[in-house]
Amino acid sequence: MGFFSKKTTETPKEETPEFLALVAKWDSFLDKIKTRFFESLVNAEEALIDNLEESDYDINPTMTAWHGIKAQLMALSNKVDITFDEKVKPQMLQYKEEYDILDEDAKGTFLREKIIHKGIERFEIVLEGKVSTKYYNHAVSFLNEDFNCTQCSAKLEVRKDIFRPHYVSCDYCNTVNTFTPNDKISQIRWVVDNIAKYKAIAEWDEKLKAENELSELRSWSEGEDITPYKIALKKQEDASRAFWFKYFTERSEYLPEYQETIEHDIDVKMKWFYEMRKREYNY
Numbered sequence: 001m002g003f004f005s006k007k008t009t010e011t012p013k014e015e016t017p018e019f020l021a022l023v024a025k026w027d028s029f030l031d032k033i034k035t036r037f038f039e040s041l042v043n044a045e046e047a048l049i050d051n052l053e054e055s056d057y058d059i060n061p062t063m064t065a066w067h068g069i070k071a072q073l074m075a076l077s078n079k080v081d082i083t084f085d086e087k088v089k090p091q092m093l094q095y096k097e098e099y100d101i102l103d104e105d106a107k108g109t110f111l112r113e114k115i116i117h118k119g120i121e122r123f124e125i126v127l128e129g130k131v132s133t134k135y136y137n138h139a140v141s142f143l144n145e146d147f148n149c150t151q152c153s154a155k156l157e158v159r160k161d162i163f164r165p166h167y168v169s170c171d172y173c174n175t176v177n178t179f180t181p182n183d184k185i186s187q188i189r190w191v192v193d194n195i196a197k198y199k200a201i202a203e204w205d206e207k208l209k210a211e212n213e214l215s216e217l218r219s220w221s222e223g224e225d226i227t228p229y230k231i232a233l234k235k236q237e238d239a240s241r242a243f244w245f246k247y248f249t250e251r252s253e254y255l256p257e258y259q260e261t262i263e264h265d266i267d268v269k270m271k272w273f274y275e276m277r278k279r280e281y282n283y
């Protein structure tokens with residue numbers, strides 16, 4: 001962009017070697033941050049999975065550790081801004097006008113928002129999905145433990161898809177027993193959400209792509225041809241619906257009580273989209 005935006009009224013300043021050196025230094029800094037970011041994600045995943053095993057499947061310390069790591073990753077993205085504003089920009093302004101270094105600023109914004117912030121969001125789905133899957137496989141084994149009738153001691157069958165206290169009648173003496181899952185089992189409802197989201201990661205990627213395509217268009221103003229916006233909005237609508245459909249369908253595999261409400265649940269999640277479309281595009 002800066003390349004084409006030079007003022008025609010004055011002779012464009014030549015790219016001085018000093019300025020080019022500053023650009024190269026800035027690029028290499030951004031590369032380093034990006035590399036460090038992706039390395040941190042790999043290390044974080046290993047550390048957090050270990051943490052889950054070491055805490056004997058207590059999911060809370062694992063999630064606390066993740067929030068700490070997440071804060072560090074966010075600090076890394078803030079470092080991009082601070083470095084540009086405090087170091088890079090003042091140096092570049094010795095050779096260029098502010099307008100001519102907007103592209104350099106934009107490189108930092110792209111790294112911060114599209115690579116780091118969106119990367120954290122996606123990583124969180126994958127990480128919580130993996131931790132939750134591991135947790136689920138461990139916790140569900142408790143449903144297979146013996147549960148006997150309080151009256152006649154007959155072995156009772158516990159349903160594998162209800163993770164809260166529920167009644168189980170004894171086939172032999174008809175006594176109604178209450179099955180109370182242990183703590184690990186009652187947390188399964190939470191992990192199931194994460195597993196379902198992780199299983200819908202391909203649909204999540206498509207949803208993000210559609211959102212980016214819409215945000216790359218300028219904002220629409222009354223009277224302007226709305227066709228490209230309509231196409232992008234339709235894409236986003238379809239991609240969002242596909243994501244939520246996959247997510248709720250996966251969830252209902254674990255919690256069949258939700259099977260009946262999938263359509264309704266999707267509509268609830270889509271409400272913001274139709275409100276936004278009405279507000280910003282008036283249809």
Ligand SMILES: [Zn+2]
Nearest residue numbers: 149152170173
């Ligand atoms: Zn009994």
